[in-house]
Amino acid sequence: MNSIFSEPKFVPLEFQKIETEEQIKRAEKFYENLNRRRTVREFSSEEVPLKIVEKAILTAGTAPSGANMQPWRFVVVQDKEIKRKIRIAAEKEEYESYHGRMSEKWLRRLAILGTDEHKPFLEIAPILIVVFRINSITENGETEPTYYSQESVGIAVGILLAALHNAGLVTLTHTPSPMRFLQEILNRPKNEIPFVLIPSGFPATNAIVPDIKRKPLAEIMEII
Ligand code: IYR
Numbered sequence: 001m002n003s004i005f006s007e008p009k010f011v012p013l014e015f016q017k018i019e020t021e022e023q024i025k026r027a028e029k030f031y032e033n034l035n036r037r038r039t040v041r042e043f044s045s046e047e048v049p050l051k052i053v054e055k056a057i058l059t060a061g062t063a064p065s066g067a068n069m070q071p072w073r074f075v076v077v078q079d080k081e082i083k084r085k086i087r088i089a090a091e092k093e094e095y096e097s098y099h100g101r102m103s104e105k106w107l108r109r110l111a112i113l114g115t116d117e118h119k120p121f122l123e124i125a126p127i128l129i130v131v132f133r134i135n136s137i138t139e140n141g142e143t144e145p146t147y148y149s150q151e152s153v154g155i156a157v158g159i160l161l162a163a164l165h166n167a168g169l170v171t172l173t174h175t176p177s178p179m180r181f182l183q184e185i186l187n188r189p190k191n192e193i194p195f196v197l198i199p200s201g202f203p204a205t206n207a208i209v210p211d212i213k214r215k216p217l218a219e220i221m222e223i224i
Helices: 020-036 050-060 080-101 104-113 148-166 181-187
Strands: 072-077 127-134 136-140 142-145 192-201
Touching: 020 148, 050 127, 050 136, 050 148, 072 080, 072 148, 080 181, 104 148, 127 181, 142 192, 148 192
Parallel strands: none
Antiparallel strands: 072 127, 127 192, 136 142
16 A cells, blocks of 8 residues: 555664673663763863764764654864854853843852853863754755754763763863854754754863762652
8 A cells, every 4th residue: 555654664673681780780880980970161172082072973873863863963163263253152142141141040050160151161172062953854845843852962962971971081061042153153054953062072180170969869769
């Protein structure tokens, strides 16, 4: 029968069962590794091997996505002049945010992080990974939305941060707001919406991070 839908095609799942003890060991090791990840704002300008960034992005691209549309684009900025443009545009927006756009409640929340409108890391970090969310695609002249793109890109970014950390790099999950200027500076098409900007590299010598704690299991999990 003719159908407007394509037939699904299946292949066997590749899956290897692991002994329970080994499972637990791996779960613990993975936690210990990821629990050492910190958001870093003080970068060294030391170059990072592009191969590592490529692999991490490839890893991010393994994320599940709505209807498997993989609605992400990772733009890796190394060019000094473009980084400078991004810093200037971000600091302009951030100035407005810190001087009126953010509520007092919000600013009070942020106080523990010691952030302000100055974003030197946008020029110092050797690499800025700018993640775009593809909100629609056009095929044969027809435009259609992507599905669950916020969730999909959020998951991919989580995997990206884990992959970069695992490879010995540090990152900052940065969301200058609004971020439209990234679309312009990086010349992206209209259907690519800036999602997050991730300065990546090595930490500055003697970098410091906020003394903040993660919630214990009892506060983040409930078993019923
Ligand atoms: N985007 C601003 C403010 C900011 C907001 C949140 I929510 C943070 O967790 C951290 C910062 C900035 O980057 O400074």
